[in-house]
Amino acid sequence: MSKVVVRQPHGLSTTDAQKRMGSFQEMMGKYGVSANWSGSKATLKGVGVGGSIEIHEKEVVVTVKLGMMAKAIGVDPVRLQASIEKRLRAAFEK
Secondary structure (H helix, E strand, O other), X not given: OEEEEEEEEOOOOHHHHHHXXXXXXXXXXXXXXXXXXXXXXXXXXXXXXXXXXXXXXXXEEEEXXXXXXXXXXXXXXXXXXXXXXXXXXXXXXX
């Protein structure tokens, strides 16, 4: 199982940071990955993919775990990490 961890610093309240995650969640939804929120933490679930989003006081941490199914369809962890970094940076530069 491959694991991708991306940290995005922010200077917002946790509530505002969670609101900024909307566009990121939309992107994940296009790939069949849903986020189930409980407070400032979300569990990510999809076919061959799991993980979490954690919103802390000064950073957001996205962890994606790629299972065998994701590897079988050719998900590249390096490209996935770059894509997540780009999307989070865009969400928090607004």
